[in-house]
Amino acid sequence: MNKEHFLDEDKTKLDLNGNLDTIIKVAIEQTAVSIVITDVYGNIQYVNPAFENTTGYTFEEVKGKNPRILKSGLTPDEVFEELWETITSERPWEGELINKRKDESIYYEEARISPIIDTDGKITNFLGIKQDITTRKYLEEKLKQTSIRDPLTNIYNRGYVFERLYQNIELYKRERSNFSLAILDLDHFKKINDTYGHQVGDFVLKEFAEMLACKIRAYDTMGRYGGEEFVILFHNSDRVTALKTLERIAENLNDYSFKYGKEDINITFSCGIADAMELADDELSVGSIIELADKRLYEAKEMGRNNIVID
Structure with a gap:
């Protein structure tokens, strides 16, 4: 390469350095993340x-105010306590916040907040770089719901x-917080499918x-x-x-018909119920309590169906 090339390259570097403040300003103004x-x-x-654009507030509306004007009340106070403790200790903080726009709508954002320290080692400012992740959170929640929901009934x-049963067992062993498990089976459901078709079923x-x-x-789980x-x-x-609740449901079913077109379809159910206190801690597990409730369901069916067994 010739001498002119290196001179041109040095000139470019000098021009870039000379315009660096302008370039940084344009980058900050044009970036899609909030600063x-x-x-x-x-x-x-x-x-x-x-x-x-993200919050709906103009600079004039927020100038001189604290960012808590965006506070939605949905981010735990512990998060803000950790945030403030971290940045005042001259360390950057990263995390998620649930904030509120000017129009009162809620949005999620990823944030990195860093202290700006001068040559004397003192904090002079704080810099927040934040990205709206509301759409991503919505899609994540939708995917989660798809993975935990039954596609037919949406329960x-x-x-x-x-x-959830496993979590309840662990909680019971720590705090003796009793819970019950009920397994229900629709009586003669095959007859409904055979008579009216699977679509009606x-x-x-x-x-x-x-x-x-x-x-x-x-707060119960079904x-x-x-x-x-x-x-x-x-x-x-x-x-x-639990028995009292299920007895009320059974009584309601006795006076209720599921209407499909011109058809009135009546159903009953059989049920077995077990609770955590029936089993010793070393015996209590997801499998054991299901087995006990399922055994009682079988007994309810053997009694002629439309029965609930708890012992």
């Missing part, structure tokens, strides 16, 4: 256009119920699942066990209390 600069007390001194699948399963969901407490069988995990409840 926030505050003083040492947390008062906003600068936000870029991406921040304005939880057995895998998720087993996971599927309709009945969906309607029954919806009815069950309305009759149990919001899922499809398989075929025409359902399982309910009654939290903080013994089997006698």
Whole structure:
């Protein structure tokens, strides 16, 4: 390479260095991530256009204010405590925040907040670089729900119920918080499929699942066990209390018909219930309590169906 090439290269470097402030400013203004600069007390001194687009606030509206104006109340206080402790200790903090836009809508963001330290070793500012991840969180939640939901009834699948059952067992062994497990089986369901067809059978399963969901407490866990069988995990409840709930559901079914076109379809169910206190700690497991409830379900069927067995 000739001398002129190196001279041109050096000139380019000099021009770049000379324009570096301008280049950085343009990059900050054009980037898709939000950038926030505050003083040492947390008062906003600068936000870029991406921040304005994400939050709905203009710079003039937030200038001199604390970023807590975005606080939604959904991010645990412990997160903010950790954030402040970290950055005031001259270390960067990374994490997720759930914030609120000017229009009151909620959004999720990944944030990295770093202290800016001068030549004397003092913190002069804080720099926040934040990316809106609301769409990603929505897709992740949708994927999660797909993996834990029964595709026909849209209630939880057995895998998720087993996971919750395991958690309840661990909690019971630590805190003696009793729970009950009920397994339900729709009586003579095969006859419905044979008489009306599988499409009607599927309709009945969906309607029954919806009815069950309305009759149990919001914090109980219900899922499809398989075929025409359902399982309910009654939290903080013994089997006698669970029995009362299921007896009310059975009574409602006696006076209710599932309507499909011109057809009125009546159903009943058999059920077996077990609770954690019936088993010793070294015997209590997901498999053992399911086995006990399933054994009682079999007994309920043997009694002529439309029965609930708890002993």
